[in-house]
Amino acid sequence: MKLWNNKLEETVEQIVMFFRIQTMKTRIQTMKTRIQKINKKKKKLSLNLDKFLRHDDNKYKSFNNCDITDMFLPEVNNSTIRTYNGHLDSSDSNRISIATILYSSNQKDDGFFEISDTVCKEIYVPVADVVPTVKKYTQNKKLKLPNSEPWWKTALTLSYLKVAAPHHKNYGKIKGKKAREYLSEQIGDTAAEKELLDRADK
Structure with a gap:
């Protein structure tokens, strides 16, 4: 048992x-x-x-039903701002790894684009230094005036938008056109406006 x-x-x-x-x-x-x-x-x-x-064609997205723009930031070397004219690749050793999204609220009613603190922090350039840095590369007296600062900020933002514009047609057409109209009205000089945009692209 x-x-x-x-x-x-x-x-x-x-x-x-x-x-x-x-x-x-x-x-x-x-x-x-x-x-x-x-x-x-x-x-x-x-x-x-x-x-x-990688600028994929499906890159365009809607965020909270608002159009957004993904903008690649410029590289900063020795206080020189250089925008990217080609595609950014995740393997690029010199690229800034963060793509900042700017909302349409960064554009004022008159068409002027403001460069936010967020963008300046990402490119390691204080807001106060962005415009003085790019002004060094022009000899145009009108573009060196103190009141030209909003023109430069708008031109720089338009330069950034050139990278993303193909994927954000509505944003590029509406906001870009408004910004160009603002510059034309404020500057009142075709040659100076062209130089401003050219310098912002370099």
């Missing part, structure tokens, strides 16, 4: 152990499934980010 009881206890222990093992296997499988799902999401996010940085 005692021997039978011992065997029964061993059998019960084995059954309990079996179910514990099965439970652990189920939990492990569940964890593996979750990990796979997480990895898939990470891969998808990585691909989406890569497309974003």
Whole structure:
């Protein structure tokens, strides 16, 4: 009788152990499934980010039902601002890795574009230094005047928009046209306006 009881206890222990093992296997499988799902999401996010940085045609998106513009920032070397005329690639060693999104609220009613503190922080140039830096490259007296600062800010923003404009046609046409009209009205000099835009692109 005692021997039978011992065997029964061993059998019960084995059954309990079996179910514990099965439970652990189920939990492990569940964890593996979750990990796979997480990895898939990470891969998808990585691909989406890569497309974003590579000027993919599907780059245009709507954020909270508002049109947004993804603008690639200029590189700063020795206080010289240089805009990118080509595609930015995630493998570019000299590129700034953050693409800042500027909302249409950065443009005033008259068409003037303001360069936000966020953009200046990303390019490591204080707001107060952006315009003086680009002014160094013009000999036009009108463009060196103190009241030319909003012109330069608008021109620089338009320069940034040239990169993203093909993917944001509505933004480029409406906001860009308004900004150009602002510059033409404020400057009143075709040659000076052309030089301003050319300098902002360099």
